[in-house]
């Protein structure tokens with residue numbers, strides 16, 4: 001049970017992701033509508049967002065992706081993913097992806113809590129080198145720096161903003177333990 005004002009972080013299995021799909025699609029839609037460069041454009045539809053999460057549910061079911069959600073009294077308000085790298089020569093590495101908090105739930109420490117959960121899960125799996133990239137101009141860059149991630153550099157024109165403008169991506173790594 002979630003107390004009013006409190007937030008819990010949970011890891012979902014594949015069925016859990018499918019059950020949470022409307023909330024996850026809404027969080028993705030909201031982030032894109034608010035200008036985040038997270039793989040989608042402003043012309044993408046609800047069907048596109050739902051299709052993305054269906055694919056993630058399948059990956060979670062076979063443990064290729066670990067998915068975390070943040071829940072408050074209103075329901076699921078944030079999410080983050082850990083992708084253990086499947087290559088035989090990188091058994092110690094994982095990537096963090098799609099750290100998203102609904103715009104109405106930001107600046108309450110939920111992004112940080114999701115990151116801490118993903119990092120703890122990585123360490124428990126023996127994945128002690130983490131990598132991520134993020135939009136060079138977004139709030140996430142400050143979050144990762146604050147949490148001890150090392151900024152490697154920015155690749156210009158790596159992706160597009162939802163409105164079609166160029167967007168550089170800033171790469172980070174963190175060694176755990």
Ligand SMILES: CC(C)(COP(=O)(O)OP(=O)(O)OC[C@H]1O[C@@H](n2cnc3c(N)ncnc32)[C@H](O)[C@@H]1OP(=O)(O)O)[C@@H](O)C(=O)NCCC(=O)NCCS
Pocket residue numbers: 031036037038097098099100101102105106107108109110111112113133134135138139140141142143146
């Ligand atoms: C990046 C993102 C996940 C951060 O989520 P969040 O829940 O707002 O993160 P936090 O609350 O932990 O930290 C955000 C800020 O709130 C501040 N904060 C945290 N708790 C606070 C509180 N109780 N009161 C006031 N401020 C608070 C933090 O210090 C931080 O400040 P900063 O922006 O100056 O660094 C969110 O902005 C987001 O979803 N952005 C769009 C998607 C995106 O770009 N994701 C990254 C893709 S890799």
